[in-house]
Amino acid sequence: MESTLKEKDNLLEVIDLKTYYPIKGGFLRQTVGHVKAVDNVSFAIKNGETLGLVGESGCGKSTTGRTILRLLDATEGQIVFNGQDITKLKGKSLREIRKDIQMVFQDPYASLNPMQMVGNIVAEPIMNYQKKSLNSLKDEVMALLKKVGLPEDAYYKYAHEFSGGQRQRIGIARALALRPKLIIADEPVSALDVSVQSQVLNLLKELQEEFDLTFLFIAHDLSVVKHMSDRIGVMYLGNIVEIADKEHIYDEPLHPYTQALISAIPVPDPRKKSQRIVLQGDIPSPANPPQGCPFHPRCPKAMAECSLTKPTLKEVKPGHRVACHLYNNDTDKQ
Numbered sequence: 001m002e003s004t005l006k007e008k009d010n011l012l013e014v015i016d017l018k019t020y021y022p023i024k025g026g027f028l029r030q031t032v033g034h035v036k037a038v039d040n041v042s043f044a045i046k047n048g049e050t051l052g053l054v055g056e057s058g059c060g061k062s063t064t065g066r067t068i069l070r071l072l073d074a075t076e077g078q079i080v081f082n083g084q085d086i087t088k089l090k091g092k093s094l095r096e097i098r099k100d101i102q103m104v105f106q107d108p109y110a111s112l113n114p115m116q117m118v119g120n121i122v123a124e125p126i127m128n129y130q131k132k133s134l135n136s137l138k139d140e141v142m143a144l145l146k147k148v149g150l151p152e153d154a155y156y157k158y159a160h161e162f163s164g165g166q167r168q169r170i171g172i173a174r175a176l177a178l179r180p181k182l183i184i185a186d187e188p189v190s191a192l193d194v195s196v197q198s199q200v201l202n203l204l205k206e207l208q209e210e211f212d213l214t215f216l217f218i219a220h221d222l223s224v225v226k227h228m229s230d231r232i233g234v235m236y237l238g239n240i241v242e243i244a245d246k247e248h249i250y251d252e253p254l255h256p257y258t259q260a261l262i263s264a265i266p267v268p269d270p271r272k273k274s275q276r277i278v279l280q281g282d283i284p285s286p287a288n289p290p291q292g293c294p295f296h297p298r299c300p301k302a303m304a305e306c307s308l309t310k311p312t313l314k315e316v317k318p319g320h321r322v323a324c325h326l327y328n329n330d331t332d333k334q
């Protein structure tokens with residue numbers, strides 16, 4: 001692991017993380033293989049920073065978020081939160097950490113209990129951790145609902161009475177209820193109309209400022225990630241293939257996969273548009289990833305060595321790391 005991940009003001013450090021799902025088969029339902037959903041991922045997020053994780057569906061970005069939240073067990077590697085290794089925490093210690101790491105989900109409706117009043121949905125995490133009088137609990141929930149831009153009477157209503165954007169505001173109020181340090185936002189606006197997406201994104205930015213939040217922001221939409229993030233990690237087939245400040249990712253992407261993603265973003269002025277790079281073929285199965293560079297079957301710049309050796313993620317400019325043989329001669333033999 002590179003020493004840059006050991007800096008003091010990192011809130012989160014993810015070190016060589018692997019999350020594999022067993023594939024069961026045969027008569028006795030034995031493990032016959034693994035889906036390598038997250039395969040050796042490392043990154044750090046500083047206090048108050050937003051790291052965007054971007055990539056196509058199935059690239060492992062959501063699994064990374066869920067493993068950090070400890071909804072899934074890591075197969076290997078370490079998750080260090082606020083200086084504490086939380087990778088294997090259980091019981092009471094895990095419960096304590098969960099106060100500080102909350103999630104905003106993609107589908108706000110599916111994550112909200114339809115049988116509960118909104119006031120109770122938002123109050124639930126507080127009641128799970130703190131003893132409060134009913135009056136002070138209600139005041140706190142009312143204040144949270146106001147903070148996220150919902151009307152006062154939202155407290156007494158049910159989730160189905162709200163629009164998609166308002167439901168996501170309820171989900172955000174609940175995520176904020178315990179005053180977490182880190183919020184993992186997993187595609188928080190992808191289920192919303194484009195017209196309300198920017199309202200919810202701007203709300204998240206305002207709340208970040210006010211509540212001193214750190215974000216891991218997961219999305220497939222590069223424009224959304226650009227709006228939200230300070231730094232961006234690009235994932236492909238369970239690996240981070242490039243990570244850098246957002247300006248470097250958007251203005252001078254180095255990895256051929258990032259270059260293809262960036263070339264597909266619509267721009268307002270077509271004269272400024274560089275030629276779109278259309279990738280051939282589908283993403284391979286993470287149950288059977290290709291030898292060598294995981295991107296080589298689709299890479300327009302693939303060379304002979306790309307199918308033999310896997311490139312490591314290496315710093316090629318200050319703060320800009322890329323896993324590609326075009327920039328990196330130091331490879332791991334597979």
Ligand code: SF4
Nearest residue numbers: 293296299306324325
């Ligand atoms: Fe393409 Fe080779 Fe770089 Fe992989 S290592 S992205 S195949 S050039």
